[in-house]
Amino acid sequence: MRPAQRLAVTAHARQPHPGDEALDLRWSPDEARFSAPLLEHVWTGLLRCAPAELGERARHYAVRDPFGARRAAPVLSAHFGCRFTPEHVTVGAGTTGLLHALACLAAAPATVLHLAAHHPDLPLWARRLGARTVPPARSVEEAAARAARHTPSLVLAERPAVDGTLCTAEAVGRLADVLARTGDGDGLLVVDESYACYGGPQVSVAPLVARHPNLVVLRGVSKGYCAGGLRTGFALASPRATARLRNVAPPLAAGELGLHAALAMLAEGDVFAGLRARVAEVRPRFLRMLRAAGCTVPVPTPGEGDGNEAPWLPWTVVADDARTRTVLEHRRILGKEVCTVPPSPALLRLSVPLSDERERAVTEALTRRG
Template sequence: MSAGHIERLLDRWLTGERVLITGTDAAGLTAALERSGRTVVVIPPEPGAPPADAAVCAGWPRPGDEPAHRRHLADLRRRLRPDGVLLLDQSAPTGSFDPLTGRCGATRFYHPTELSALVRAAGYRVEHLELTSSGTPPGVLIVARALPAPPDSLAVTAWGTAGEATRLDLRYADDETELLDPSPAKVWADLAAQADQVAGHYPVDDPFGGRRGAPVVSRFFGRPVAPAQLSFGAGVTSLLRDLAGLADGGPILAPAHTHPDLAAWAAFRGADVRITGEPATLAALTAEIRRVRPTLVSLDRPAFDAGILDLGDMVRLAGVVARADAVLVVDESAAAYLGPAGSLVTVAGEVDNLIVLRGFTKAYSWGGLRAGFAVCSPALAVRVRELITPMLIGELALHAALRVLSAGDPLAALRRRVRTVKPAFVNRLSAAGLTVQPGHPDIPWVVVADPDGSVERELAERGIRALLPVPAPVPAPPSMSTPLHLTVPISTRRIELFESLFDR
């Protein structure tokens, strides 16, 4: 590939001027790029050097085998700014090529699809591929962009930033447990008396918690759940990471504003992630599934906008996903508000391709407990256990989770309170001229349109903090309106605080 061609590609794809150069042809390219006014840095850069805008592998392949090549590309990605550009130019082999080993002498060459997969597995999104010469394999040039890497691409990073002037945090609710019966605090207090005995048990006989948890979970949801269908983890966050492996390289399909962790981990492992536009109706999702033919579909239920597809629609959607030979993973972290009968766990045995995730952060306010569980269709039990880490939940957390589930549905009073105070909250926001989506009446939050960010800024000036969706790990369709999540104040003290701050 000539220096002029690479310069033209940089002009087309590059938005910055700092370029890393590596490879056997680095010297010639360095002079040409410096003449164009770019700052060229040869690998390795000096310690503390700022991230580069682009990296050029000139004269690929480099010595080594496939793992070494992937490590090298990943190292380049860590030296790039987010969304930085990679240009990789592989020439055709000039000697005898062995198609069984992929080698020409001691050098490993790649067919275009192999090279594209290698680049994706190193943490990039391939945007352009062209053949540059004939041969076996042919010369190929790839342009890719660096994906945001965990933990920066995960929800915990985006939502964990402090708000110094916040007086009322409407990202979450700290007043819900006041209405639960029994209260999570009482459940924990009763357990604390036996903490030393519980913590001393090493559960190698039940490493996923399924054997002890199945009878409790079955009674809670009113449906039989076999031990093999049930796996506990350190919160839904840990389960999303493990279950990203179900994509088998992708493509993954997820609506915009879906909790990003599963897609972020999968994309970072080389899966192709596709983000659909809003709204995520049954008809819209069905059309996208038929078009994309994904290996995995990831949904939140309820969604970020507090909307919920009913059980009948979800069963029909699982059928559409099954016809694409794919798996449907549904994050029900916030579905506790609906009660046990509203969960997809009740229909997991009716389909062959469903995994439902449940946690205890929402409603129970047990985010620090780090407890969550997955219930899967019987046909998926073996695949799920292949991926989920055993011994992932601590014994104290498991016992606390099973105790609160054994108590039945403690949220009846909370649901009544939400139905009482949510309409007034919606009316208060609407009267101020905001565009509000109320969502399901039992879900204690709403979303407000904020296309230019002014609503978030004005609320922040009043000491009220809202929740923004975490960006998807790959480009998403443009949205007509940025949704701003506001949790409904439940208790009198939080309602009065909201009114006093909002009226400022």
């Protein structure tokens, strides 16, 4: 398969149309109701501006703050409860845009190491630029051992990963320390926390940036906030790592209105308590029904007692095996293929039904006999 066909976004585009009778659990349309009040609040405040002021915002060309850092740093400091200066912040066109820029730092003759249960985009981009990729690790601990052997220029870790596993902050710190001791000490550890917003700012490793100059933490507003169309992402790193990133990241990548809205949402703090409460209520029932219906649910299952799992994610994973496929196809349930690479097993992602209507539909489908 050509690299462009293996990117996460093109994989989504290949997903089949569900049809009128299928129960589509690839996405979480009912998740949006939890973020809708916040979005309405943000946009209502913006629309209260006079038309001339809105026009001025749209015309503003932020050449004096081309990476959005001066405007974002105070908001991000308050959000994560630690001090960031503009020299710590780079704003890009979503986390995807920032990942693409970081791939440029891994051009030939660099070596890239990533974890198996991760999106493939950055390693694919890096390979196009001539970088060497080593076999992916199954955990952050294994990545630390491989980093000591291969001296990579860049290590990518998603937190949580697409299979729902959440490495600890201590493990991230140890991996950053290993990278600092290998090679010339310039290896970067990139932690993509796109999914971590569900757990609130308190679960982030962003405060570790102050202690690990080779750590880059990515955040955005696509997941949870349901505002991916704003195309606004944030990279938090030491001044030295920030300078390296800005050498390859395009300036003025975030639109003015999108940046304003994204910062307004982050300024509200942890807004996902209600969503976490609903996930905690529904998810155990959902997992029990999946198992009872015959689906292969990996053990340990996210949220069921393992300290390395993220119980607040509004989705779970099941094995993409013949048994599970048969169960889901018989009940006309669609799951999303997870973009992972070996040795990670093939997985399907199923959204937790959050609305009463979707939970009733899921219950009817999974408990159906015959």
